[in-house]
Amino acid sequence: MSCEKVIDLDLNSAEPRIVIEGNITSEPSPSLVLLSSSGDYYTAQGIEPISGADITITDELGHSDTLIEYEAGIYYTSTIIGEANRTYTMVVNHNGNEYSGTETLPEKVLIDSLSYEKMEFGGPGGGSGDEEKEYYIIYCSFSDPIETIDYYRFEILINGLPAEGYRSYYYLASDQLFNGQILQYPIRWVEAQPGDTVNISLQTIGFNTYEYFRTLNDALSGGGMGSTPYNPISNLSNNALGYFGAYTADNRNIILKY
Numbered sequence: 173m174s175c176e177k178v179i180d181l182d183l184n185s186a187e188p189r190i191v192i193e194g195n196i197t198s199e200p201s202p203s204l205v206l207l208s209s210s211g212d213y214y215t216a217q218g219i220e221p222i223s224g225a226d227i228t229i230t231d232e233l234g235h236s237d238t239l240i241e242y243e244a245g246i247y248y249t250s251t252i253i254g255e256a257n258r259t260y261t262m263v264v265n266h267n268g269n270e271y272s273g274t275e276t277l278p279e280k281v282l283i284d285s286l287s288y289e290k291m292e293f294g295g296p297g298g299g300s301g302d303e304e305k306e307y308y309i310i311y312c313s314f315s316d317p318i319e320t321i322d323y324y325r326f327e328i329l330i331n332g333l334p335a336e337g338y339r340s341y342y343y344l345a346s347d348q349l350f351n352g353q354i355l356q357y358p359i360r361w362v363e364a365q366p367g368d369t370v371n372i373s374l375q376t377i378g379f380n381t382y383e384y385f386r387t388l389n390d391a392l393s394g395g396g397m398g399s400t401p402y403n404p405i406s407n408l409s410n411n412a413l414g415y416f417g418a419y420t421a422d423n424r425n426i427i428l429k430y
Contacts, residue, residue: 190222192271192414195381196229196260198280199421202248203229205239205262210413221245225266232259254418256280262416273408273416275378278322280420283374284313287356288428308364308428311356312372318352323382325419326357329371330364342385366430374422380407381417 194205207222221244229252230236237252254260254277264271291307316322326343328335343359364370377385388404406415 190264190266190269190271190412190414192262192264192273192408192412192416194227194229194262194264194273194414194416196249196252196254196262196275196277196416196418197421198254198256198277200253202250203252203254204249205247205264207245207247207264207266222266225264227262227264229260229262231255231261254420256420260416260418264412269410271408271410271412273380273406275380275407275416275418277418278376278378278420279317279320280422281314281317281322281324281374281376282422283372283424284315284354286313286370286372286424286426287311288370288426291360305363306365307360308362308370310359310362310370310372310426312359312374312424313354313356314374315354316347316350316352321351321379322347323377323379324357325375325377325382325385326359327373327375327421328359328362329373330362330368332369332371335362335364342389344382344385344389346382364428366428368428369425370428371423371425374424375419376421377419378417381415381419383407384415384417 188209191208191210192205196203205227207225209220209222223241223244227239227247228236229249235252237249239247240250241247256277256279259274259276261272261274288311289309291309312326324345345357362370383405391402391404403413406413408414408416
């Protein structure tokens with residue numbers, strides 16, 4: 173009726189590579205760079221924070237900041253604060269190797285208002301059908317600038333904690349389809365309960381930052397359409413994994429009523 177055959181796949185283990193996750197923002201709080209080593213897929217060994225690196229972030233006018241290592245693999249800026257329409261370069265030196273990335277900080281886009289709608293199974297929004305969980309669509313209203321090409325990332329906190337639930341990847345948008353419009357952008361599948369406080373952070377991000385998270389979403393979903401997963405597109409040099417990003421952020425809260 174059927175048969176089985178064992179197929180041995182000749183897959184190689186990968187050598188550890190440096191992973192850099194860095195950002196420059198316009199927020200008054202320090203910007204953050206995380207350093208770690210990649211691990212072997214089969215053993216999960218080798219994923220460790222990287223200490224002792226020299227990291228600088230410099231803008232196009234020559235202002236520079238040497239980051240301070242707060243704890244293993246976590247580095248903070250001390251003086252530099254991002255300014256819109258300015259280009260920044262991060263340089264990381266570790267074990268005799270140099271890695272760099274460049275990104276331009278965009279103008280901040282402000283949230284006009286937040287609203288929400290509960291996703292009912294078979295009703296508005298097309299819910300999941302899981303009666304033990306409640307999902308919402310959070311509508312983020314804002315005006316997209318017509319003069320620029322803009323890219324967005326939405327971060328969601330529920331009662332101060334990162335949102336969990338149906339979607340395990342990143343909420344992103346490009347204004348290719350709505351340039352210059354005033355819109356209510358729907359953020360779907362937000363798992364929450366009545367009485368919860370939902371915080372939306374509208375991050376206006378640089379193109380390189382958008383490309384990294386867009387392709388990371390593809391990798392997290394298995395490569396898309398059954399294709400082979402791949403590493404996200406990086407703007408880092410010297411074969412490093414990760415990205416150096418730039419973003420502005422505007423935040424707004426809404427309480428889900430009973």
